[in-house]
Amino acid sequence: MDVVISGASVAGPVTAYWLRRAGHAVTVVERSPQLRRAGGHAVDLFTPAMGVIERMGLRDAVRDRATGTERMIVRREGSSREVTIDLTRLMGALSDRHVEIMRDDLGEILHDATRHDVEYVFDDRITAIADDGVVTFARSPARRFDAVIGADGLHSGVRRLVFGPEDGYSRWLGGYIAVATIPVGRREPGVMTTVLGADRMVGVYGARHTTDARAFFLFRPPAELAVDHHDVERQKQLLREAFGDLADPVPGLLDEVDRSPAFYFDAITQLVLDTWSRGRVALVGDAGYCPGPAVGGSTSLAVVGAHTLAGELAEADGDTAVAYPAYEAAMADYVHQSRAFATTMARRLVPGSRVGVWALTTGTALVARLPRAVGRRLVALGGDLGLHESVEVRRYPALGDR
Ligand SMILES: Cc1cc2nc3c(=O)[nH]c(=O)nc-3n(C[C@H](O)[C@H](O)[C@H](O)COP(=O)(O)OP(=O)(O)OC[C@H]3O[C@@H](n4cnc5c(N)ncnc54)[C@H](O)[C@@H]3O)c2cc1C
Structure with a gap:
């Protein structure tokens, strides 16, 4: 089978790896001119996703590049007292x-x-997909593929071509997120520092091995903002409006954001499509079921989804009419629970009141101080938090995955 995958971030290459292992020919087309290195943010791989990574023989490579963030220092807005949370615990x-x-x-x-x-084909994108499988690209010549997979993220181009404009199936979760790459300066490695207030949170973190850091901003305005996806100046202005009144070190951070070579700003939105395939096209990762960036464990969902999609295609011997419904059925519970989890997290992460801020910092610090077994029990009592740990990843013999 000849497969084309749009997107070379997480879901795309994981799907490509497993499809190759099942003997299929795979082309990955990526819009960026080269592999993205300058931007990005920290993402989470929970146990089920790490299980897939281990089966790919990549456990050590991934562990070696872990961010190594060990402590989080939280200062509540208007207070000089700092609470230190042991993230490792x-x-x-x-x-x-x-x-x-x-x-x-x-x-x-x-x-x-x-x-x-x-x-891998960089600096290109899919512009049309015909019913007979002929795929047209912006730069490369058209080619015929047996399967087309959209792994091109929250604002997927493949999804737009097949399912129509995004507003028909996305839901704003009430917040905005911005991340900027800034110089690491004299910031201590392994420490994330944050200022937390009602309806807003700002912080800085780095990774042990990188020479730059990330400034991040989460805020919840009373209503959805009118902001164009490409209007970076307006986005930076909105950040100043939301955070400009905060004391040191926030004004300095906002200045660094202005000078940043890599800046990301987006609404925290959730996709609510109830199907992720049509004809020979399937969506995987954020393109199909992003529960909300930064709030829903979506990287783990993308890794598990990619393995499941490739597994079902391999088991069905490339028959998309059999494989895609099986993939959707296998992922349905995990996707729906992730949506519920993300909706709750979007509220919890940036509480709407000062009492909520106090409860979040105190509660989190408490769990971090408790012996592991007691902490686990508390986390379990919180209900939904264990979701990303408890998902079962099926093993597919057709992937040689025992
Ligand atoms: C600010 C922020 C913070 C986050 N924090 C966390 C976190 O703490 N924990 C966590 O687990 N997850 C987090 N996430 C989510 C995480 O980044 C995604 O879930 C994960 O990267 C999904 O991988 P993906 O491969 O599905 O999509 P993406 O990583 O979005 O990759 C999509 C790829 O497709 C390419 N592309 C886009 N359009 C086209 C096109 N038309 N044609 C060809 N290529 C295209 C893009 O350049 C990109 O390489 C965060 C996301 C954001 C934005």
Whole structure:
């Protein structure tokens, strides 16, 4: 089978890896001129996703590039008192195998693992998909493929071609997120510092091995903002409006954001499509079921989804009419629970009141101080937090995946 995948970040290369392992010919087309390295943010690989990564033989490569963030220092807005949260203990209360890694580091590892037997085409994108499988590209000549996979993220081009404009199936979760790459300066490695207030949070973190850091901003305005996706100046102005009144170090951070070579701003939106395939086209990762960036464990969902899609295609011997419904059925619960989890997290992460801010910092610090077994029990009582740990990843014999 000849397969084309749009998107070379996480879901694309993982799908490509497993499809190659099942003997299929794979082309990955990526809009960026080269592998993205400058931007990106920290993402989470929970136990089920790490299980897939381990079966790809990439456990050590991924662990070696973990961010190494060990402590989070939280200052509540208007207070000079700092609360230090031991993130190693906090994550230990949730998971044995969780790894936090910069998305672009993960992308590079996955590209390295696939580039020898997958055809990568950068600086190109799919512009049309005909019913007979002929795919038209912006730059490369048209070609026929048996399957077309959209792994091109929250604002997927493949999805737009097949399912129509995004507003028909996306839901704003009430917040906005911005991330900027800034110089690491004299910031301590392994420490994330944050200022948390009602309806807003700002912070800085880095990764052990990188020479730059990330400034991040989360805020919840009373109503959805009118902001164009490409209007970076307006986005930076909105950040100043939302955070400009905060004391040191926030004004300095906002100045660094103005000088940043890599700036990302987006609404925290959730996709609510109830199907992720049509004809010979299937969507995977954020393109199909992003529960909300930064709030829903979406990287793990993307890795597990990619493995499941490739597994079902391999088991059905490339018959998309059999494989795609099986893929959707296999992922349905995980996707729906991730949506519910993300909706709750979007509210919890940036509480709407000062009491909520106090409860979040105190509660999180408490779980981080408790012995691991007790912390685990508390986390379990919180209900939904264990979701990303408890998902079962099926093994597909047709992938040689025992
Ligand atoms: C600010 C921010 C913070 C986040 N924090 C976390 C976190 O803490 N934990 C977590 O687990 N997840 C987090 N995420 C989510 C995480 O980044 C995604 O879930 C994950 O990267 C999904 O991978 P993906 O491969 O599906 O999509 P993406 O990583 O979005 O990759 C899509 C790829 O497709 C390419 N592309 C886009 N359009 C086209 C096109 N038309 N043609 C060809 N190529 C195209 C893009 O250049 C990109 O390479 C965060 C996301 C954001 C934006």
